[in-house]
Each structure stands twice: as structure tokens, then as C-alpha cells.
Amino acid sequence: MSIRLRGASARQSPAFRTGSAADTAECVALWVRACATRDGAAVAGVAERARPKFDHAESWIVAEETGAGIRGFVLATTPKRGLPTDPPDAAVVSLLAVAPDAQGRGLGRALLVSVAEELKHHGHKHAVLHVLTDNHPAVDLYRHEGWRPLGEPFQHSLLKRPAQTYALDLDSRAKG
Template sequence: MERHADPALTLRAGASSDIEQCVALWVDACAVRDGRSIGGIADRARPKFDRSIGWIVASSGEQIDGFVLATAPGSGMPTDPPDAAVVGLLAVQPSQQARGLGRTLLQAIGRHLSDAGYRQAVLHALLDNHTALGLYRSEGWTAVGDEYEHSLLKRPLRTFSRDLMQDGLGGTVGD
């Protein structure tokens, strides 16, 4: 286990008993981001948990305050680098946003993937999500390729890549 700057929060590996709470958190965070609930969000997220190669949960007691999930290379977009792990889900409880938890989770999954031998990771970000884009860029993620349209949301999306061998990555999140 790893501690976050908030001593009440603990980072730990996700477990099957966390799936529904994480999916609900993902749906809530997306609704806040998008200004409304959009059908199909949960159905697209749920299968990713079964394909996880890294899943980290930030919790305070029984409450999940945030999580990040990565899947194996080849599980993202056809244009992703073939050897890049895919950070497919990152969400923080809306009441906990802007407190550094998203950054902590993003750094933790980077360390986990690096320790597992992955040299590169990608994520796909909506170009109108300026807060997330600022976080990704400040953590060394760079835009690659052309923008394209999100198949469900019909909004511009872009792939971002991160070299996991850069300084600052290393260490693991325990079970």
C-alpha cells in the first residue's frame, strides 16, 4: 500500500469487489466532465476491468475516491504504438478533484507499468477537457498522431504518449 498526501487516502491494487464502485465513479466523473449523463459510458468501461494489467484504487475506508486502470498493448486504438500499455480509465470523485489525486494516480500507474517492463504508455484524451490535458502535459505525456472523433461522444480526441523510462518512475503499489 502507498499513502497519498492526504493521510486518509490509501493507494492499493484494485480488486474484483471494486469494479461496480469504480464504474459508478467513472460514470459520475464523466457526467460532471460532460455536463450531463451519457448512455453507454458504463457499458464501455466495465469490460476494461477484466483486461487490466494495472489497476490502482485510492480509497478512504470503504469509499473509493479515485482509480486508474491500464490495459495491455493493442487494447486501445489501432494507431497506438504496438508496444504501449493503454491507460484507459482515470477518474477522481468530483468532490475530490483539484487536490492532486489524479496526478498521484497517474504517477502510480506509470511506476506500476514501468516496473512490469512496459517502456511506453498511451492514453486518449478529449481535446476539450483542458484540466486533464494540463495534467497529462505536466506529467510528460505528449500528443502523437492526428486528432480524431470519439466514437460515442462525437468530440475531438487525441492520443498522448509517455516514455515510462523517464526519471521519476519506479517503485510499486502493493496489494
């Protein structure tokens, strides 16, 4: 699938495809870069926390540009792979990253919509994700796409910053 993003020509628009084991290292490196950009510095342990999630992929979509490699990806894992407070039947959108120089073009939104559609296609009725509450662009994106806060904010175990669970009813999303 190819998608046209804001400010991108057809030649520059990334093609979406299913991720594979061969993409793991590039996706982890992209996750680390995106987190370092978000946080203002690299944080020890980010790669080590992300890497095992790829072994439990329920949906893994990468956005790739010819000559530039993977520009973004989203990874959702099977239910019960998130926090103990997550609904037991909810797939978990564990990682969503866009290359820092590709942000602001709608790629994150396109990946988020694509993973919700794929999870629905796989038979899931609900999905959750966890976001740092001070990551305002991400929070705004999730809210705009129909994700709603679930439960109380909590402290992120690695970053020691406030985070919030967001949930999406995939049946409502598909109808909306």
C-alpha cells in the same frame, strides 16, 4: 501506500491499493459520475464501454478513504487494447477518474504517477492514453507529467468530440 494530498489531513488522505474484481462496480459508477460531471450530463453507453476494460487490467490502482469508499482510480490495460493507431507495445491508460468532490487535491496526478511507475515495473517502455481535447484540466495534467501528443486528433467514437492520443516514454519518466 498512503499519500498526502493538498488540503487533506492524514486522516482524510486516501490509501492506494491494487484494485480487484470486487471493486469493479464501484469504479464503473465513479467513472460514470466523473464523466457526467465533466460533460454536464450523463451519456448513455459510458458504463458499458468501461466495464469490459477491467477484465484486461495490467495495472489497476484505487485510492480509498475509510468511510468514503473509492475516491479515485486508474486502470491501464495490456498493449493492443486501445486504438489501432496506438503503438503496438504501449500499455493503455484506459480510465482515470476522481470523485467530483475530491478533485483539485492532486489525487489524479498521484494516480497517474503511480500507474506510470507500476507499468514501468511491469516491464513496459511506453504507455498511451486518449483524452478529449476540450478536457483542459486533464490535458494540462498529462502534459505536466511528460505525456506528449501522438498522431492527429480524432473523433471520440461515443461522444463525437475531438480527442487526442498522448504517449509517455516510461524509461524517460523514470529517469526524470
